[in-house]
Amino acid sequence: MIEQSKAFARNLMWKYRIPGRIAFRAFRDINEALQYVSSAGSVAIKPARQSGGKGVRVFWDRQAYLRDSLNKAKATQVIAASSDVKAYGDIDDLIVIEEAVSGVEYTIQVITDGKSIIALPPIQDHPHVFDHDIGPECGGMGTIVGPGPTLPFLTQEEYGESIEIMRRTLDALQREIGLRYTGVLSGQFMLTTYGPTLIEYYSRFGDPEVLNALAMLNGDLLEIIEAAVNGRLSSVKYSFREGVVAISKAVVPLGYPHSRELARGRTITMDMDKIRKLGCEVYFGSVVEEGGLYKTLGSRAVEVLVVGRTYEEAYERIENCVDSIKSPDWQLIHRRDIGGRELIEKRIRDAERVRAVYRWRRERGLAG
Template sequence: MKILVIGGGGREHAIVWKLAQSPRKPKIYCAPGNAGISELAECVPIAADAVEQLADFAEREGIDLTVVGPEVALSAGVVDEFEARGLRAFGPRREAALIEASKAFAKDLMMTHGIPTAKYQTFTELEPALQYIREQGAPIVVKADGLAAGKGVIVAQTLSEAEEAVRSIMEDKTFGEAGSRVVIEEFLTGEEATVLAFVDGSTVKLMVPSQDHKPVFDGDKGPNTGGMGTYSPVPRVKEDLLHEIESTIVRPVVEAMAAKGTPYKGVLYAGLMLTEQGPKVIEYNARFGDPETQVVLPLLENDLIDVAEAVIDGRLQEIEISWNKGAAVCVVLAAEGYPGSYRKGDVIEGLDRLSGQVVAFHAGTNSVDGKYVTNGGRVLGVTGFGSDLKSAKENAYRGVEAIRFEGMHYRKDISDKAFRS
């Protein structure tokens, strides 16, 4: 069996790592991949959003299954192109992926179908947006409408911060065309959680919940990043709360997409705030989360190939999905300067010292003269496993201590919230 994974980050390394464990012993390709992925798959130098080139490669190589990692590929219509050529691809089509590609689309869908979320307004012009902020007061949340690599959300604590955020997005085009429209939202208080789900258009199967840590510094301080670490399971998200999330947040949006004639297939990501009034949606994403995948997939006991094929064929209800009763904690090691402009090309040492209950998923790495070097803002996701969160955290940070590169920084409090729940 031949499998193509599209993407080249830590999420894709985790996907490749999981697929490589299949008893079917697939031959795996990854486009474009990275230095760590190349240990498990043949990396192909094709960009994740080069839709026609990817489809040409899949046809030429006789790829049996393609798993799409990043949102840029989905919003570029990679699944549509593959299906048009009779190729099997795991992920939503372009119109369904709008649930992530446009925050305004997602918010309107939630409002229409009574899905709990923060109140909001959408703006295409600067002055009305600034006026709305002054009327609402701070704290308030400012979001670029389109895709911004996880960085297009500013939680403004003061009016001046909020106004600066809007000007930065709309006037300075910090996020390019993603900021041609902004969504301004009510600030929600509570604890964040992520619930991913396998969806085949109608059937929904929730994954184990996880909790991302987006701000760059300990104690949730500093600017938002693509994610500085995560853990699973989340003690606060007990079985009854999971049922509530499924019935009020996940199933309604899947049913709404089907009713629109754009059935959702693939992985649906629900980013949630656990408020005193119950769980509310912060955002939906159209794919596996990053770095959530690095803790969720290792706990999946099924063959990921079986699940992906069931989703594509619309027979997810036939699959019994099982989860390991243990825990996983992932700590992201970032390059100096991240999430701003960051260093590249620093030699990474210590990866050969990892053993036992630790895996380093490569995110922004390259191989030069036989050595791994930094090649991105988020460089590695060090995931520790254990029978419980305490041992998983200990293993993760033991792995972190073994690794070194110039300017390396990371949060030291990943999973601490679990012990306060």
């Protein structure tokens, strides 16, 4: 429920006053949603349940002369998002309308036995298909972590606040439902002018976020999972690698994510000897092997992971590895900017900007 129903998750945060929450309204009646959204200002409009990664749009209401056109676009989105949910018929609400927030995104994944948690390092995903964060959102085109179990733009204090939000969510969820939560809870966060802000929950590892997180783990994942199941997670010994970074990149056929039929049935070849020599690992995704060749199934075909001493060194190696993955009959795409200096420096600047605002608000008691 915490992943399936966005309305349930938002209501839980407000009922138990969990930090990181934002203003929202959930609607069953489409006409009520249309009336509300026309005067709601800048909003994010979402299907009220998970619907295969479809249907989330953010509208910034900043130019008065565009308001009529913007309201028409909002109305179109409300109808489209509600249609995505109607096909499921398993939750009460159809639409969630939230205040729009902006900032720098990151993911916190925790493993729990219902009492203790192990928080994995913060990971930054890149959900837009093309460089410079443009194009449609998808399942994730790559992730970064480091140096060590950190991110370049996130402070330890912000990381700690994010973990506390996850801890309080698990406590609230177990009180609300009356069952022990065992397994993984992931939070998609954004560092905004409110501080660490929760965007969505997932009751599982993120993909490809889990690649980077486990690349940093010194410990036995199976032992951790068994300890969580048996309620003895606090006894597990583990640590995270220091002094290294990890970058992962997805390689996808052109057409993904919206034209998956176009992206299906394409051939992929890989120079595995070169990839291994460069110290990268390849994880197979939406592909099938046919007659010794790999054929795409329409989604992210493979993900490549590298661990290095610095972002500069790791970036050069993973780009060389990705260039060894080709298609003789189609165009493959990946994001060249992930892990690059220019994008990381931009994230740091963006984080510093919102950090200055939320700290100013907190100093003056205006953080609510």
